[in-house]
Amino acid sequence: MCIDCKSFYASVEAIRSAEYPLAAKNAVLSREESAGGLILAASPLCKANYGVRLGTRQYELRPDMDIQVVEPHMSDYIRINYTINDIYRHYVTDSEWYVYSIDESFLDVTLAHGLFGSNGQMAAAIQDEVFDTTGIVATVGIGDNMLLAKLALDNEAKTNAPWQATWTYTDVPNKLWKIDHLTDFWSIGSKTKEKLNLMGIYTLGEVAYTPIEVLHKRFGVLGDALYFHSWGIDYSRLSRRYKPRRDATGFGNSQVLMRDYVHQVECETVLAEITDQVATRLRKRHLVASVIAIEIGFSEPDKDGKTHFGTQTRIEPTNRTDEMVQAVRYMFNKNWEGQALRHVGVRVTKVRRPESVQLNFWEPAEKHVAHDQLEQTIDRIRSRFGFKALVRASSKTAGGTAISRAGLVGGHQA
DNA sequence: TCTGGGGTCCTAGGACCC
DNA sequence: TCTGGGGTCCTAGGACCC
Helix, strand or coil: CEEEECCHHHHHHHHHCCCCHHHCCEEEECCCCCCCCEEEEECHHHHHHHCCCCCCEHHHCCCCCCCEEECCCHHHHHHHHHHHHHHHCCCCCHHHEEEEECCEEEECCCCCHHHHCCHHHHHHHHHHHHHHHHCCCEEEEEECCHHHHHHHHHHHHCCCCCCEEEECHHHCCCCHHHCCCHHHCCCCCHHHHHHHHHCCCCCHHHHHCCCHHHHHHHHCHHHHHHHHHHCCCCCCCHHHCCCCCCCCCEEEEEEEEEEEECCHHHHHHHHHHHHHHHHHHHHHCCCEEEEEEEEEEECCCCCCCCCEEEEEEEEEEECCHHHHHHHHHHHHHHHCCCCCEEEEEEEEEEEECCCCCCCECCECHHHHHHHHHHHHHHHHHHHHHCHHHCCCHHHHCCCCCCCCCCCEECCEEC
16 A cells, blocks of 8 residues: 555644645645745645645735645644554554655555455555544555555545545556556656657557567666556565665755855855754764765856756765865865855765774874864754754854754754 | 755766776 | 776766655
8 A cells, every 4th residue: 555645734734723634725835935935735625726736836826816825834744744654553564664755655464454354444444543643634545566556546546535546457458558647657757758758658558568678778777667667567565675775875955045145155154054964964863974965056057058066075984064064165166166056955975884983194083082072062052952052153144044944844944 | 947855766977997 | 009808986967756
């Protein structure tokens, strides 16, 4: 089963104001202060009546629309997500439970029927328990494998009560191949759709009847996956979970700036703040990173037509803010040609547990230890009294955004 | 495309090794 | 630099998901 929460953020907001989510006319807006702020979630009625959906911008909202626009409350969404997942865990063991996003989880119920009955009975029981506990409407896609469950969810379960749909291998010709738009199929986005169209392929049935060699030649291993997926084939099993390569994954933070940043010192200030944020996350998890990357977006295409640049560099494994800032500053100044900035981000990869400490030829060991203790102390003060209790002086300058963003979770109001 | 923010995975091409 | 063949690691960029 693939289960998601219908219009999750908007539903939580409806419940906060004692409304039934499916009857509410509300939407959640990120960054009220910016006209370019966008809708993070809209209630089903808003979607149906006004076409307001994820990605709609604030300036597209018209006064005649009868919509209650509210600010996000990320902490609530996270808390309720935990509550709902704990309900799922009443039905399957943890090895058969997989959290896909803040409002979507997969459950392998193959071995649970003896306790809880048929797929339909289990789905209904889970939906009832989620609704009774939280007020959230859960929608359930059921399938012979993860892919079919996900496709059943995205393409059928979400449309009508009782918010359930089942897709099996025998449904592939009638349901999967009949999906209206290629992009409604998980893993096909706008670019892949265009490339398929150029090959004369407009439906999933046509993908299925394209030789795998042809797809492989055009899309590599993703072409192989596309071929199998077009036949509804997916052998992944939650209990035999794929472990991502440690070095391939990482994390980072980014932000769209409220105005153009044109001065080097401003750019460096905001980059240092984001780097500090990422370094703090590393330290909190007791990890070090050995690759650090920056992503810089311009407010308009530059003289060469470039809209952004990104670059990465290898560093001695570290989670120290000062070392990471040094690398970020070097990369920025080496690549920046004075373009006005509107988007900045920092991320780390090749993240792992520290095995040893790399001392530095120019820094005495005592000083190194003292510096580590200083950063740990800063972390402790902030976790106890809040980020704003102790900030860098540069954060008080014009370019800084860390203080005003201190209360955000995932970039949205906590 | 951008608008907001956080992720993962794949490929091409360069540089280097034996 | 080329000769023969096999391989790894790295960076940059593209594409997808929520």
